Amino acid sequence: MKKYELRDTAVTLLSRIGDQGGYSHLLLDQTIRNKGFDSRDTGLLTEIVYGTLSYKLTLEYFLRNFVSKKLESWAKWLLLSAFYQMYALDRVPDHAVIHESVEIAKQRGHKGIASLVNAVLRNAQRKGFPKLDDIQDPAERISLETSHPKWLVERWISQYGEKTAREMCAVNQVEKPISVRVQPMLITRDEAMEELESQGFTVRPSSINPQGIIVEDGNILKSDLFLSNQVTVQDQTSMLAGQMVDATAGMTVLDACSAPGGKTTHIAETMENEGKLYAYDLHAKKAKQVQQNAEKLKLTIIEADQADARNLHERHKPESFDRILLDAPCSGLGVLRGKPDIKYHKSEQDVLSLASIQADLLEQVAPLLKKDGKLVYSTCTVDQAENEQVVRAFLEQHSDFEVDPAFQADLPQAVKKAPGLTDAGLQVFPQDFDTDGFFLVRLVRKG
């Protein structure tokens, strides 16, 4: 490899992802393939790119302390990535980072910019980075310590309190362990765990779902069990939704917003592939994907099609379904872990406009539920406007629905004491069980 190539490549990638809107994992994978980096270099490049993006707001705050003028994109990312290595990576010596950064600046720019890079990095090495614990405003401090947009931190503090907001932002910076769901028609959880252990994986059972296994070590995507569809990758909170739908063999069930189909296939498994499961998605391509996933798992009761869930009364009569899952489109504030840059692209406006779509979806699918039928409303977000408030507003308008009196009792033991459990549903915070953030509630239509 050419000298400095790895750090120079990191700067190119950061500039394309951070300033030109490129997809981080796609660009990174493509670059690693094209350059033929070995596993050690791939590890360091990934660490620098993902780490710099994950801590962008923190590093930009540091940069403002050292440089007041506007820099070209590459020069800014060169300094931010050098800061990241000096701030967070103990195994990389500062002098090597400074030396290589100055050389890269010489190659890419003129002498002036190389001396600026040299001066800034030596200054940072000498003085250290500004102390974040001196910041008085809690939202500002959490925002800069964990690199979350300030509007989001303020919203979470006002909704859940400072401690929960701080813990949530901190855990979002840490990748979650991968979990899989076993396909019970093909293998039991014990058998799957035994097989994975015999192949060198480190696994443990999920405390939230009887079909769930947490993979602590080993690449599950290369395992025989995954390649033969005996396990599928799914977050434990998503498994909880499929489980809480409480569908059994022979029922007629609706999954109103189903793609890519992780919960659809789970529900079909709990129905032992007997009955009927209608799965819709707004996008035809995505609905096709659900059908393909169903076929792959030989779950013949699933019938997937394109439809706007707000218009399903055109296809199905009122009171047609024993169970409904409305896993609504949402702002995705619960799924920020392991995605370094996605949090910067969210906005408060997204939250508010999605809340109104969610209310509409619930309003339109609810009449399709039979009396005594159960409806699970879920999202992968952490925000009261999209979760509890949607549920409360719906219940105020519909006296024939209530939160299922058995909802709390039916939750897995480990979840019963979750701090986000209220009379309007369960808000799982990502720090509670080392999962994604997720919301769900089960409503029942009174008989």
Ligand SMILES: C[S@@+](CC[C@H](N)C(=O)[O-])C[C@H]1O[C@@H](n2cnc3c(N)ncnc32)[C@H](O)[C@@H]1O
């Ligand atoms: C949270 S995702 C569903 C995830 C899915 N339940 C699973 O577990 O794999 C929400 C889905 O709703 C779809 N969607 C958005 N608006 C919709 C609408 N009006 N009607 C039906 N589907 C919609 C999106 O295309 C997206 O695939």
